[in-house]
Amino acid sequence: MKSIQSKTKSPTFPSAHLCFGGIFDFDAKVERLEEVNAELEQPDVWNDPEKAQALVKERVSLEQVVDTIKNLEQGLEVLKGFLN
Numbered sequence: 673m674k675s676i677q678s679k680t681k682s683p684t685f686p687s688a689h690l691c692f693g694g695i696f697d698f699d700a701k702v703e704r705l706e707e708v709n710a711e712l713e714q715p716d717v718w719n720d721p722e723k724a725q726a727l728v729k730e731r732v733s734l735e736q737v738v739d740t741i742k743n744l745e746q747g748l749e750v751l752k753g754f755l756n
Contacts, residue, residue, distance in 0.1 A: 698741050705734040 708731045711717055717724050 698738070701734055701737050701741075705731065705738055708734065 708727050712724070712727055712731065717727065
């Protein structure tokens with residue numbers, strides 16, 4: 673199977689090429705997490721329990737992705753320190 677790579681660089685990881693950006697677009701995930709948190713802070717969101725529940729579920733999913741990537745970045749920085 674042929675590998676597909678983009679020549680566009682990642683803003684988060686400049687040495688990495690963007691490839692299949694969708695689920696791994698870290699900056700978009702962080703931005704969406706901020707939007708979801710802002711929506712959940714609105715008192716009237718709880719007037720629609722289904723919408724509120726969907727937002728909470730989305731927040732949990734986004735937090736898992738964002739936290740995982742942040743932890744990986746921190747681990748890479750620690751490893752870089754050992755190599756230098």
